Amino acid sequence: MTRGVGGETRQDAPGPSVVLAVDSGGSGLRAVLAAHGTAHGTAYAAGTAAGREGLTAAAPIALSDPLTSGEPVRTGPRGISAAHLLEQLLPMAGRLMDDAGAVRLGAVAVGAAGLATLGDELRDELPAALERELGVRRLALVADAVTAYTGALGPRAGAVIAAGTGMIAIGTDLTSWRRADGWGHLLGDCGGGAWIGRAGLEAALRAFDGRQGGSPELLAGAEEVFGPMSELPGRLYPRTDRPAVLASFAPQVAARAGSDPVAADILRTAARHMAESAAAACPPDGEPLLALTGGLFRMGEPLLAPLREELAARVPHARLVPAAGDPLDGALRIAVGLADGRLTLPQDDRMLYVVAEKPYPEIDALNSA
Structure with a gap:
């Protein structure tokens, strides 16, 4: 049996195991599904676009166009509102899964602007809520800088400058994250x-x-x-x-x-x-x-x-090098890696927070590293 949207149960039926990727930012929330695992014929980009030059691990391809809410997730006294995010995300997830004929979510990755400093409520409430509503037991809560990095470079050492209204630089040697600026328009974001x-x-x-x-x-x-x-x-x-x-x-x-x-x-x-x-x-x-x-x-x-x-x-x-993709692509990479036990990016409670079912030795090893 698999939990459905709203907590009801539904009988497992033939259909792909999929992952859900979410990008929550200043212009709203986007969500998309991708297949994962060789048993389900995961589709991967062939690297034909100029932006994929030099990538050693191709990006997963979404099963459909993303759904978009157009309404930014609100913040409250404890930071980003888990309730408002769920209010937007759950109907989108249900529609995406119905359209894909999918009944099982292998993992979810939620990239959120402000997670590093405003993510306490998400970390406290989202894992249990998504398990209850969608049956999700592998979840990554990810700072938007990390999804931007992963979309641009994948699981490789380097740095990314992410610049829009604001500006942050983020880098990793694959053992830890290094960030610079991203302090907002009053205190930083210099050059944004x-x-x-x-x-x-x-x-x-x-x-x-x-x-x-x-x-x-x-x-x-x-x-x-x-x-x-x-x-x-x-x-x-x-x-x-x-x-x-x-x-x-x-x-x-x-x-x-x-x-x-x-x-x-x-x-x-x-x-x-x-x-x-x-x-x-x-x-x-x-x-x-x-x-x-x-x-x-x-x-x-x-x-x-x-x-x-x-x-x-x-x-x-x-x-x-050219960026291979955007933050939603990065969330997809992280979700697929989490579902398949191939997540090699460094974890951090503020930047890349992973909650996984037991036993999951790959994540246990990462958490103890």
């Missing part, structure tokens, strides 16, 4: 989208005031986007989504970098901050891999060109 947007708006305000270091080009761009500069504080400060609003101006900085030395210097400084974080997170020995992931890098060469130069100067021993 909010940081670039704020620096661009500061340069616009300097020009508005007539102070040195201002940029008339960025002032014109800011007035196009936000209206009169004298009204900007009133438009910005009351907002609860200030990091996203600041980051929305980053493309304006990139668009003017070719003609405006102030904009170009902002991106050069952002690149230096990212490279410094990468140097702090990257394994110091060997030839580790280094990948870039996140929406900020869609700004293209105005940011990428100085970043390549800064990385070459600060982490010359690392080899820059």
Whole structure:
């Protein structure tokens, strides 16, 4: 017998054993299934995409397109709300399993933004809830930086710069995790989208005031986007989504970098901050891999060109490679590895928290290492 959504039991029937991967972030929640295990004919990517260059272990292929909630999981007094996550996830999991004709979940991996600092409630409540509702006995709760890393590089030593509204660098030598920055837009995230947007708006305000270091080009761009500069504080400060609003101006900085030395210097400084974080997170020995992931890098060469130069100067021993996938791909890799007993990434209560049924010698060995 297998538990179904809502705790009811249903008779096992022919069908694939699958894993469930979840990516919970600032734009909502995504969930997808993949097959696992040779007995079920697991499909693996053949590595034809340029992004998979050099991968030694191909990524699992999803059985269907992801389902998306579009609503970020709320946070409460104890951090990320387990109840709100389950409220969104359980119907999605039921639909995915019904569409796939699957009755057994081999493992679940939940990647969550803020897990390292806001994950206490998830760690306390999610394992029992998912066992009760879905019959899950192998669960990984994963910081979004780790799913970004695993999606980009898989189970290999190296470092990843993940940059969108915020910025974090994460690396591993496969024995422990090293992270740098990721402290949020008030205390860090240096070089991320909010940081670039704020620096661009500061340069616009300097020009508005007539102070040195201002940029008339960025002032014109800011007035196009936000209206009169004298009204900007009133438009910005009351907002609860200030990091996203600041980051929305980053493309304006990139668009003017070719003609405006102030904009170009902002991106050069952002690149230096990212490279410094990468140097702090990257394994110091060997030839580790280094990948870039996140929406900020869609700004293209105005940011990428100085970043390549800064990385070459600060982490010359690392080899820059394309990212193979995104955080949801990383959650899939972790779920399949957990289900098949091949999870080789280092565990950490804050970054990669694993709960597994007994006996599970592979996970016992990892926990005791």
